[in-house]
Amino acid sequence: MNLPPHLFKATLLERRDYGCASELVFRVPPGFQPQPGQFLHLLCDGEGRVLRRPFSVFGHDGRSASVLVREVGGGSAWLRRRIPGDELDVLGPLGRGFDLDVEGEEALLVAGGAGVAPLAYLGRRLGERGAKATLLWGMESGEEYGALPERLGEEIDLRLATADGSRGKRGTVLDLLPPGRPEAGFRYYACGPRPMLLALASRLVPGRLSSLQVSVEERMACGLGACRGCAVPVADPPGGYRAACREGPVFGGEELDWERLRVSI
Amino acid sequence: MGTAEGVDLRVELAGIPLKNPFLVCSGTFGNGREMSELVDLEALGGLMTKAVTLRPCAGNPPPRLWETRWGVLNSIGLENKGLERFLSEDLPWLSRFDLPVWVNVAGFSSREYVEVASAVSRSGMVAAVELNISCPNVERGGAHFSRHPGEAAGLVARVREVVDIPLFVKLPPLAVGMGEMARAVAEAGADGLSLVNTIPAMAVDVERACPRLGNVTGGLSGPALHPVAVHAVWEASGAVDLPVIGMGGVWSCSDAIELLMAGAGAVAVGTLNLVDPRAVPRLVEELRGFMSAKGYRTVTEMVGLLRRKGWR
Numbered sequence: 001m002n003l004p005p006h007l008f009k010a011t012l013l014e015r016r017d018y019g020c021a022s023e024l025v026f027r028v029p030p031g032f033q034p035q036p037g038q039f040l041h042l043l044c045d046g047e048g049r050v051l052r053r054p055f056s057v058f059g060h061d062g063r064s065a066s067v068l069v070r071e072v073g074g075g076s077a078w079l080r081r082r083i084p085g086d087e088l089d090v091l092g093p094l095g096r097g098f099d100l101d102v103e104g105e106e107a108l109l110v111a112g113g114a115g116v117a118p119l120a121y122l123g124r125r126l127g128e129r130g131a132k133a134t135l136l137w138g139m140e141s142g143e144e145y146g147a148l149p150e151r152l153g154e155e156i157d158l159r160l161a162t163a164d165g166s167r168g169k170r171g172t173v174l175d176l177l178p179p180g181r182p183e184a185g186f187r188y189y190a191c192g193p194r195p196m197l198l199a200l201a202s203r204l205v206p207g208r209l210s211s212l213q214v215s216v217e218e219r220m221a222c223g224l225g226a227c228r229g230c231a232v233p234v235a236d237p238p239g240g241y242r243a244a245c246r247e248g249p250v251f252g253g254e255e256l257d258w259e260r261l262r263v264s265i
Numbered sequence: 266m267g268t269a270e271g272v273d274l275r276v277e278l279a280g281i282p283l284k285n286p287f288l289v290c291s292g293t294f295g296n297g298r299e300m301s302e303l304v305d306l307e308a309l310g311g312l313m314t315k316a317v318t319l320r321p322c323a324g325n326p327p328p329r330l331w332e333t334r335w336g337v338l339n340s341i342g343l344e345n346k347g348l349e350r351f352l353s354e355d356l357p358w359l360s361r362f363d364l365p366v367w368v369n370v371a372g373f374s375s376r377e378y379v380e381v382a383s384a385v386s387r388s389g390m391v392a393a394v395e396l397n398i399s400c401p402n403v404e405r406g407g408a409h410f411s412r413h414p415g416e417a418a419g420l421v422a423r424v425r426e427v428v429d430i431p432l433f434v435k436l437p438p439l440a441v442g443m444g445e446m447a448r449a450v451a452e453a454g455a456d457g458l459s460l461v462n463t464i465p466a467m468a469v470d471v472e473r474a475c476p477r478l479g480n481v482t483g484g485l486s487g488p489a490l491h492p493v494a495v496h497a498v499w500e501a502s503g504a505v506d507l508p509v510i511g512m513g514g515v516w517s518c519s520d521a522i523e524l525l526m527a528g529a530g531a532v533a534v535g536t537l538n539l540v541d542p543r544a545v546p547r548l549v550e551e552l553r554g555f556m557s558a559k560g561y562r563t564v565t566e567m568v569g570l571l572r573r574k575g576w577r
Contacts (some may be wrong), residue, residue, distance in 0.1 A: 004303070007541075007543065038404075048334035048335040048336075050488070091542075104471070218328075219329075219332075220330070221339075221536075224295070225299045226299040226539070227295075228341050233326075236281055237323075240323050241344065262329060
């Protein structure tokens, strides 16, 4: 059961720039306990922007938390221009996070681009619990996220794939998976672009979809399940939707309607 | 809280007493429960529920949201659990609070509107029905009623027969004919108006050459809609002697006061709830400060003030 979210002004403590993205580290109130996979809803000011923007929790140490902001539009660009001492308007933690119980199996964390954020946090938490976890991370080029791979590599077993082959394995993150049909013994946790999630799901034999948990990205408004704006197609009921913000953003592989997800790319 | 500092925030709409003039718009507050972890529901003047249809409704294909400059496009498509679960799960939970509830009733046929409105009225847990004949996002979702005063009046008259509580009609912004529409639904038996629903709108992804919304078109809300709402309230309140709940892009206390002065008896906050779930308690305090500074003792002194000052 998740604790109720907080709505608070957070002082930005530090901004660490990593190539195309920045980690924003800010102070959090007492009792702030985000689960891996939960997200924070951040207000982005200026130029007629109206809605908050959701970011998965990237780090948390009790007194501070962080998100990884990749610049994709005006809102994220505004956030990346914040400097220490600035105030952020934060709502969270929100949503349903990952199930951390790997039941003795090995965790493979499959990340595409900025989808690494929730998985890096998850990886640290799994490590603390003594679970074996490996972070597989795909990106365009070795320079794309600056020195972030080095930093994450100090905390978790990390393997990289780059599209241009400039670092790690040439190819996509899926090329880092065990060859052939993944056998029993692995738990898959994934976050990244929709095509990556679809390709990963299709690699798993249907009976193994329950070993997959994915964090989906959707445009959101309220973040609380009230407006039903962030609809994700689910298998049950057929034709139905769940709200990414409240019933997600983490869904079990068997919960999602992968055919409708494919159509709506 | 009504009379602190010599300022009385209470208003009455169609005989329903509200502790302050701020309601929350349908579709922006769920059925209260989703927001209740963050805001005291009893701080609201009133709550307008998410639209209820006879049967469960899955809603429109995603994407359902797109942000524009100072606006939000949505095409939710009336996603809801249906009348039966609304009556057994949501309404009993909401009725524990000291909070007048308007139930937003939608339908895909006149018969469905009548059936839902009748059951809601009989529940005994509701202050008023808000008849949603202006959802822009669903084929046959009522929007055709709001294009023709005769059709709107016909539906209102049928619903009126089965509803024993105040009946509000939610209309879209109309570029022309708002007065005519208001008169038609008033003569058919409406007790009040909700003005305005979202305005039909659309956005295009030019890189991929496709619509931004899965439903192709949607409805525009947010600050961009606000002056349109002020105009609609002005036109309707000049045409009929019914209480009007003004809504549309209220982002500040002065936005709300504009609607009051144009003729609204109360206001509802919509899209702002999606950004700040605690917006209404904040606006209530700002209104108290404004009234105190300006020497208004009651909200009613501001309602329709422009016309009382002679503006036409």
